[in-house]
Amino acid sequence: MTPQGRVKVLDFGLAKPSGKAGTSGEAALTEYGTEQGRIIGTPGYMSPEQVRGLEVDARTDIWAFGCVLYELLAGQRAFRGQTISDVLARVLEREPDWKDLPVATPAKVRSLLAECLEKDPGRRLQSIGEAHRRIAEAQSRGRGLTRRQLAAASGLAAAAALVAAALDVGSLRSRLASASPAIQSVAVLPLANLSGDPAQEYFSDGLTDALITSLSRISALKVISRTSIMQYKGAKKTLRDIARELGVEAIIEGSVVRSGGRVRINAQLIQAATEKNLWAESYERDMQDLLRLQSEVAQAIAQRVQVTLTPQEQTRLAARQRVNPEAYDAYLKGCVHYYRVTPEDFETAMKYFRLALEKDPNFAQAYAGIAWVEGSRAHIGMTPPEDGWPKAKAAAAKALSLDPALTEAHGALAVVHYLYDWDWTAADAEFRRALKLDPNNALMQATYAEFLAVLHRWDEWEPRIRRALELDPNNAFFQALYGMQLLFRRRYDDAMVELRKALPMDPNSLVTHFTLWQAYYLKRMQPEAFAEAKTSLSLWGQAEAAEALQRGYARGGYREANRLAAESLAARAQREYVTPFIVAAFYVEAGLNSRAVDWLEKSFLAHDSQVVYVNVDPTFDVLRDDPRFQALLSRLKFPPR
Amino acid sequence: MGILLLYHPRERRAALTPPEKPVSPQKSEPSGQTQTVIPSGRQLGSYQVRSLLGKGGMGEVYRAHDPKLARDVAIKTLPAEFAGHAEWLARFQREARMLAALNHPNIAALYGLEESGGVHYLVMELVEGETLAERLHRASPLAPNEALEICAQVAEALQAAHEKSITHRDIKPANIR
Numbered sequence: 001m002t003p004q005g006r007v008k009v010l011d012f013g014l015a016k017p018s019g020k021a022g023t024s025g026e027a028a029l030t031e032y033g034t035e036q037g038r039i040i041g042t043p044g045y046m047s048p049e050q051v052r053g054l055e056v057d058a059r060t061d062i063w064a065f066g067c068v069l070y071e072l073l074a075g076q077r078a079f080r081g082q083t084i085s086d087v088l089a090r091v092l093e094r095e096p097d098w099k100d101l102p103v104a105t106p107a108k109v110r111s112l113l114a115e116c117l118e119k120d121p122g123r124r125l126q127s128i129g130e131a132h133r134r135i136a137e138a139q140s141r142g143r144g145l146t147r148r149q150l151a152a153a154s155g156l157a158a159a160a161a162l163v164a165a166a167l168d169v170g171s172l173r174s175r176l177a178s179a180s181p182a183i184q185s186v187a188v189l190p191l192a193n194l195s196g197d198p199a200q201e202y203f204s205d206g207l208t209d210a211l212i213t214s215l216s217r218i219s220a221l222k223v224i225s226r227t228s229i230m231q232y233k234g235a236k237k238t239l240r241d242i243a244r245e246l247g248v249e250a251i252i253e254g255s256v257v258r259s260g261g262r263v264r265i266n267a268q269l270i271q272a273a274t275e276k277n278l279w280a281e282s283y284e285r286d287m288q289d290l291l292r293l294q295s296e297v298a299q300a301i302a303q304r305v306q307v308t309l310t311p312q313e314q315t316r317l318a319a320r321q322r323v324n325p326e327a328y329d330a331y332l333k334g335c336v337h338y339y340r341v342t343p344e345d346f347e348t349a350m351k352y353f354r355l356a357l358e359k360d361p362n363f364a365q366a367y368a369g370i371a372w373v374e375g376s377r378a379h380i381g382m383t384p385p386e387d388g389w390p391k392a393k394a395a396a397a398k399a400l401s402l403d404p405a406l407t408e409a410h411g412a413l414a415v416v417h418y419l420y421d422w423d424w425t426a427a428d429a430e431f432r433r434a435l436k437l438d439p440n441n442a443l444m445q446a447t448y449a450e451f452l453a454v455l456h457r458w459d460e461w462e463p464r465i466r467r468a469l470e471l472d473p474n475n476a477f478f479q480a481l482y483g484m485q486l487l488f489r490r491r492y493d494d495a496m497v498e499l500r501k502a503l504p505m506d507p508n509s510l511v512t513h514f515t516l517w518q519a520y521y522l523k524r525m526q527p528e529a530f531a532e533a534k535t536s537l538s539l540w541g542q543a544e545a546a547e548a549l550q551r552g553y554a555r556g557g558y559r560e561a562n563r564l565a566a567e568s569l570a571a572r573a574q575r576e577y578v579t580p581f582i583v584a585a586f587y588v589e590a591g592l593n594s595r596a597v598d599w600l601e602k603s604f605l606a607h608d609s610q611v612v613y614v615n616v617d618p619t620f621d622v623l624r625d626d627p628r629f630q631a632l633l634s635r636l637k638f639p640p641r
Numbered sequence: 642m643g644i645l646l647l648y649h650p651r652e653r654r655a656a657l658t659p660p661e662k663p664v665s666p667q668k669s670e671p672s673g674q675t676q677t678v679i680p681s682g683r684q685l686g687s688y689q690v691r692s693l694l695g696k697g698g699m700g701e702v703y704r705a706h707d708p709k710l711a712r713d714v715a716i717k718t719l720p721a722e723f724a725g726h727a728e729w730l731a732r733f734q735r736e737a738r739m740l741a742a743l744n745h746p747n748i749a750a751l752y753g754l755e756e757s758g759g760v761h762y763l764v765m766e767l768v769e770g771e772t773l774a775e776r777l778h779r780a781s782p783l784a785p786n787e788a789l790e791i792c793a794q795v796a797e798a799l800q801a802a803h804e805k806s807i808t809h810r811d812i813k814p815a816n817i818r
Contacts, residue, residue, distance in 0.1 A: 006747065007747060008766075009798040009816060012740050012809050057808060062799075069788065071814065073785060074782055102782070131792075275745075
């Protein structure tokens with residue numbers, strides 16, 4: 001084995017010379033000279049079918065593998081004799097002497113050996129992957145030697161160990177004893193949908209999500225969030241490359257098949273640097289046990305990567321109740337639509353969440369889903385705030401009454417306190433509660449970062465947003481939020497850099513373009529600011545305002561452009577709900593400060609959740625001496641800085 | 642509803658099948674004894690042969706140096722008869738191509754199949770250290786934990802090969818290093 005403790009298999013499938021005399025003991029028998037030089041094996045390790053000269057396949061390797069494992073453990077060949085014909089006769093007719101195995105050999109390993117050394121290939125263990133899995137299980141049970149310990153046992157490292165031992169025996173021993181593949185970060189790749197039916201994609205995606213969520217609850221583990229993961233769906237990259245891009249040490253991949261009321265999940269954990277399979281398992285359950293199954297998978301992974309679960313985390317992971325399969329199915333479909341963030345998808349998501357509640361009126365997660373859709377729609381301005389936010393709040397409360405530890409519900413409630421109740425103390429407490437339950441939730445980290453930025457709590461702010469980006473490095477939304485928060489921090493150049501990074505991740509992200517518009521305006525780069533304002537209006541679906549902006553720019557430059565756009569939006573606000581805060585932004589950039597304050601007041605009265613940004617947004621700095629603006633700030637009762 | 646077995650038995654395609662019997666009747670049956678040993682220091686293609694590592698009826702294995710990539714490699718010569726046997730050579734080339742695609746940390750890599758002055762040879766990753774057979778000879782049996790760790794890695798190697806329909810056909814301690 002190599003000094004790193006790695007074992008290499010030599011001479012695959014090719015004709016080979018006999019081993020060095022005196023070391024390997026005997027040569028491979030070949031058909032050389034009689035046929036095509038095809039190897040027929042080395043007597044002690046030949047399978048019965050090889051001995052008989054029959055067609056061989058992978059199962060012959062499984063036999064030989066069994067012979068090697070037996071020999072390593074027993075210190076004797078499984079099939080031995082005085083002459084080659086003696087040996088071959090034993091291969092064909094006799095069982096190995098199981099009593100030669102050490103007493104401590106785990107039962108799992110004994111049965112594995114018996115299956116590998118089954119004479120009839122049809123009844124033999126059929127897959128070497130299965131052998132690997134069983135060994136891994138036996139190892140995790142008995143705390144097998146790790147690769148580092150194995151390296152220490154091999155010659156070269158042993159010499160190094162001698163030197164080290166002379167210097168510090170105690171610490172070396174404890175280091176070796178504690179050596180383990182300590183994995184602190186993982187990414188769950190999208191579970192493959194093996195049903196053969198693309199319409200089942202939502203189900204495998206949903207379970208991927210659920211697995212991420214379960215693992216996220218483990219505070220000692222960094223778990224990459226969904227948006228960054230989904231980009232690797234069907235990707236041809238190597239696991240090592242993916243792991244490097246996402247900054248994780250290990251990858252979890254697997255597959256899902258659902259048939260009738262049963263679901264089967266295969267999952268494996270692979271250490272990225274070595275591509276070593278650390279753990280693999282297959283589960284099959286009734287659909288109604290799905291939640292419990294996810295927790296089981298998460299616990300097994302936690303155990304394998306040897307992160308320490310706090311007692312609370314253990315309880316949380318263990319206590320997953322049964323679920324109504326139809327309700328869960330509808331819930332998963334709803335989630336898929338929620339993430340698409342379009343008015344139509346929000347509507348579809350709501351339908352599915354309601355359907356889930358029809359199937360199971362006590363399904364807490366469906367209520368949490370409703371809370372997130374309602375809150376999101378209200379904040380973006382797709383529904384009037386006074387309409388959407390109370391619904392979001394009620395749904396979050398209902399979810400918590402059903403499952404007091406449901407992270408998604410605590411998160412939704414935190415956002416309601418922050419953006420709708422303007423109850424800064426309650427919001428802070430709820431954010432902390434949600435993040436304690438689910439420290440790997442990128443959305444919660446990013447939202448809490450924004451909350452901290454709005455309150456000018458700059459010391460706490462940056463680690464939060466950076467954590468969100470670490471957890472979900474390819475998410476344009478979080479990248480744009482970082483840009484926006486840097487703008488709030490008045491680090492305009494940094495903001496520009498981060499916002500430009502967000503563009504390739506999602507060229508049509510409304511929040512990126514809106515924020516870029518602000519950034520260029522604050523940097524007094526008017527042509528660029530104009531272009532971004534126009535793009536923003538188009539993406540927002542405000543074609544008339546975009547035209548007005550264009551017209552104004554041609555006629556009188558940047559201020560005129562913003563004035564006409566603001567007026568167009570104001571006219572539209574007569575007919576339908578238009579986020580007043582955005583209208584105020586156009587007015588302030590038109591230099592019409594008094595009109596801007598008018599619209600900020602409207603924003604407050606309409607309970608527009610974006611109004612909270614007045615506390616920090618540099619776009620409105622020109623208004624800070626205005627008594628009406630100051631009155632507005634005091635009505636929002638921001639805590640003293 | 643116990644935990645089910647992982648990994649469905651993979652679709653097993655036929656293991657490498659030997660080529661049709663040699664069709665050219667004028668070729669003599671190979672005797673397998675005509676190979677001459679390459680002395681150390683001699684050049685084989687772009688490789689400098691350093692020492693003989695093993696020898697047998699099917700060719701020799703040398704330690705050689707690759708000056709282009711500044712690394713030592715293992716070179717395995719094929720018996721001289723192969724040169725004259727287009728069918729066998731083609732079979733070896735096919736197998737070599739498949740092996741070259743087997744990129745796995747637990748499998749000694751095949752770098753290439755080359756020919757120089759009528760000698761066909763495989764260029765392979767040189768794996769240092771004692772073989773498992775030597776190890777067993779030195780100290781046997783192994784501690785159970787070590788035995789399991791070694792076999793876990795061997796199983797990984799085999800799994801990767803089997804997935805590509807490559808069968809080893811001669812797994813034994815002497816082929817594990």
